[in-house]
Amino acid sequence: MPVKLDARSLGLAALVVVGLLVPFVVQDTYVRHLFIMAFIYAVVASSWDLSLGYAGIFNFGHVAFFGIGVYATGLTAKLLGLDPWLAMMFGGVAASAAAVLVALPVVRLQGVYVVLVTFAFSQLVLQVVISQSAVTGGTQGLIRVPTIELFGYNFLRDFKFGYYYVAFGMMVVAVACLRWLARSDFGLSIMAMRDNEDYAASRGIPIALQRLKVLVFSAFFAGLAGGFFVVYLRVASPEVFSFSTTSLILSMVLVGGTSTIYGPVIAALVLTFVSEGLANFEGLAEGRFILVAVAMIVVLVFLPKGLASALPKRWGQRAAE
Amino acid sequence: MTLDALSTVLVSGIVLASVYALIASGLSLVWTTLGIFNFAHGALMTLAAYLAWTVSDAAGLGLWLGAGIAIAVAGVVAAGVLIERLIVRPFYDHRDILLITVMTTLAAMIFIEKGSQLIWGARLKQLRPVVPGQVNFLGTTISAQEALIIALAPLLLGLLFLFLRNSRIGRGIRAVGQNPNAAKLIGIDVSRLFIITFALSAALAGLTGILLGSVRMVTPAFGAEPLVKALIIVIFGGLGSLGGTIVAAYLLGLLEAFLIFFIGIYWAPSMIFVLLILILLVRPQGLLGKVVR
Numbered sequence: 001m002p003v004k005l006d007a008r009s010l011g012l013a014a015l016v017v018v019g020l021l022v023p024f025v026v027q028d029t030y031v032r033h034l035f036i037m038a039f040i041y042a043v044v045a046s047s048w049d050l051s052l053g054y055a056g057i058f059n060f061g062h063v064a065f066f067g068i069g070v071y072a073t074g075l076t077a078k079l080l081g082l083d084p085w086l087a088m089m090f091g092g093v094a095a096s097a098a099a100v101l102v103a104l105p106v107v108r109l110q111g112v113y114v115v116l117v118t119f120a121f122s123q124l125v126l127q128v129v130i131s132q133s134a135v136t137g138g139t140q141g142l143i144r145v146p147t148i149e150l151f152g153y154n155f156l157r158d159f160k161f162g163y164y165y166v167a168f169g170m171m172v173v174a175v176a177c178l179r180w181l182a183r184s185d186f187g188l189s190i191m192a193m194r195d196n197e198d199y200a201a202s203r204g205i206p207i208a209l210q211r212l213k214v215l216v217f218s219a220f221f222a223g224l225a226g227g228f229f230v231v232y233l234r235v236a237s238p239e240v241f242s243f244s245t246t247s248l249i250l251s252m253v254l255v256g257g258t259s260t261i262y263g264p265v266i267a268a269l270v271l272t273f274v275s276e277g278l279a280n281f282e283g284l285a286e287g288r289f290i291l292v293a294v295a296m297i298v299v300l301v302f303l304p305k306g307l308a309s310a311l312p313k314r315w316g317q318r319a320a321e
Numbered sequence: 322m323t324l325d326a327l328s329t330v331l332v333s334g335i336v337l338a339s340v341y342a343l344i345a346s347g348l349s350l351v352w353t354t355l356g357i358f359n360f361a362h363g364a365l366m367t368l369a370a371y372l373a374w375t376v377s378d379a380a381g382l383g384l385w386l387g388a389g390i391a392i393a394v395a396g397v398v399a400a401g402v403l404i405e406r407l408i409v410r411p412f413y414d415h416r417d418i419l420l421i422t423v424m425t426t427l428a429a430m431i432f433i434e435k436g437s438q439l440i441w442g443a444r445l446k447q448l449r450p451v452v453p454g455q456v457n458f459l460g461t462t463i464s465a466q467e468a469l470i471i472a473l474a475p476l477l478l479g480l481l482f483l484f485l486r487n488s489r490i491g492r493g494i495r496a497v498g499q500n501p502n503a504a505k506l507i508g509i510d511v512s513r514l515f516i517i518t519f520a521l522s523a524a525l526a527g528l529t530g531i532l533l534g535s536v537r538m539v540t541p542a543f544g545a546e547p548l549v550k551a552l553i554i555v556i557f558g559g560l561g562s563l564g565g566t567i568v569a570a571y572l573l574g575l576l577e578a579f580l581i582f583f584i585g586i587y588w589a590p591s592m593i594f595v596l597l598i599l600i601l602l603v604r605p606q607g608l609l610g611k612v613v614r
Contacts, residue, residue: 058420105601112358115423116556117601123549124594131587243545247431250424289435293428300425301411 016172023164032160036232038272039167040225043174045252045264047221053258054182055214056194058111061102061118063249064125065095065219067240069226071129071136074145074236079135084148088227095223098125099215106215107208126241141237145230163232170228171265174221179261181217190214191259244289248275251296257305271295328460330582331575336467338574339474340533342567345551345558346478347525349566352555354498354518357419360426361404363548364433365523366530368400369393370539371437373531374446386449394527401523402516404429409519430548438541448534470532477528478567481521485563494518550577556597 026032048062072094077087102121106114129136136142148155148166155162181187190210192200201207230236239245252271256263275288344362351359370393377389408425412418450466458468485491496504497514505511530544537543550573558569573593580589 058423060423101598105598105605108605109601110605111419112352112423113556113601113605115358115420116552117597120549120553120556120594120597124591127587127590127594131591243427243434244431247427250427254424286435286438289431290439293432293435296428297408297425300421300428301408304421 019168019172020165023161027159029159032164034273034276035269036160036163036167037276038269039171040229040232041249041252041272042171042265042268043225044222045249045256045268046175046178046261047218047225048249048253049256049258049261049264050178050182051214051218052253053260054187054194055190055211057106057211057214058114059106059118059215059218060115060246061122062218062222063246064118064122064241065098065222066226066229066245066249067122067129067238068098068125069095069223070230070236070240071142071226072223073227074142074230075135077146077231078142078144081146084146084231088148088224088231091227091230092220092224095219095226096216098223099219100212103212103215107211122241122246126238129238129241139238141235141239142230143235145234145236147231147234167228167232170224174224175261175265178218178221182259182261186210186213247289247296248292251292251299254296254299325460326582330578332459332461332463333581334575334578335471335571336463336536336574337577338571339470340529340547341550341554341574342474342478342570343525343529343532344547345554345566345570346481346563347522347529348551349555349558349563350481350494350525351518351522353563354494355409355515357409357422358426359404359519359522360423360548361429361433362426362522362526362551363544363546364430365397365400365526366533366544366547367437367539367541368433369397369527369530370448370534370543371441371446372396373534374448374539375441377449378446386451389448390451390531393531394524397523397527397530398520400433401519401526404523405516405519410515434541434545441541443541445538445540446534447538448531450535451532464536466532466535470536473528473532477525481525482563490514490517553593553597557600 022035023032026035044062044066048059051057051059051062069091073084073087073091076082076090077084082090102118105117109117130138132138133140150162153162155166189200189205192203193205193207193210197207226240229240248271252267253264254267255271256265256267271292275292278288278291344366348359348362351357351362372393373386373389375389376384376392377386404426408429409422412421412425415421450464452465452469454465455462456465456468458471483491485495493504493509493514494517496507496509497511501511504514526544529547533547534543551570554569554573555566557573558565558567577589577593580592584592
């Protein structure tokens, strides 16, 4: 796909430049931390959009892929001494491998059964993590995960300056890949499969194979984000598999608007700042999940195409492109 | 395996199975009638247990347990009707109603779970048992409450069956489940039946929550584990038939008890899931299910 230098690409380039400049303007460690978390969530949410939005697979186990990335990276880095950079990649690969396992039944199932199996899968992974506490730390969580370093550069003493760029870079690369996938012939074929499965099959699209590929691709980015998550925070708990995490990320996909890739990214930024902001008030730490739940319902009832559809028409069209 | 051990495993399996049957049949009822899957079903259990606790526990209002049960069931029925009205009803004509209501009911579940945590806190609570004391059942001593669960489950499910088969409303519910448009044509008030179905299902969830609330500790996530089990059961049993769901619930309860005995409490859930995948590879419509929807 040739790069066109129209207003749209210039706008995107400008956004990337702004993103690159943020750490110079924002000196506060906590605000940088919020940006980093938002970038991680953005990768998980936008990769979920590929399977849920574009391919229309009722995949509710996406957060399990994220969690598998978290634990695969954390465990290989901590116990096997694998270099954390490689361990992050391994997190993505492990999530993809898990996606193959999930795909075995899922590519042949319809509707609610896909929802049920993917949910059950995420609960299974949670059970395994809790039960193997000797290795995974069980409900206590995984602690003292080694972190990344680059040519001797110490990421721990620069007020999250380095982490910001790693997270930002990961997000830009992931979003570019996802967007490219979604607009490629492959992306067209999975949208055809979503909109009219019988017709898509009759035009020669191998439904099961495309579903498998979608799950593998989208799981890879979720796993990669999970890998960075654990390397950055250096701790992880089974909480990453919970219904709360699922609903938080799902709300980002919905609020941003499905089948857009960019939408979930923007929603991840907004919702992370809003919900973390609320968490600072006394007693609102749990309340933010209530807010997330209400936001999901409001968006689904009133703005089914995401918040972008509430913008003035010209904007809305762009966001939906 | 000695006879003693066998009896222990069997009895614990039957207790599990009875709880599962009660929860899963509520889910299955809503599914067969409305074609949606209510993820807030487990959270309704939690809500009922907390309401009953608030009314009846000494640290709460300290009233008679019966009052607690009545208020709790009324409360969850109201919650069930609200769920139907607010987050299911707007999507009846939508092409993707299934997917959307999975999301909205998931949100409702989070809402109830986190709301309970705000109101009642994270500390463990336990309801007083409806019947105190212990009972000998098949050579194993269990609490009278567990015996009550074993006895009540078939009773309630039998009543549900009779209700669906014989009463006017019950027949209406089945008619709507089979073909909502045809039901509407012959003058059935579909909208009213949807509400009744939700109320019935919520009442079942509430009763289960109250029964289980004196066996297990009540926490905000109290209903999450039973919901996941119910989820597995409806896959095993195939959605769409109440009978299949109940058979699957009893099978899974016993299977789980035996797996826990032989391979330990930690590996049992994983084994069940592996079995599930294998079954779905061979029979995508579930072990007992017919090809529907």
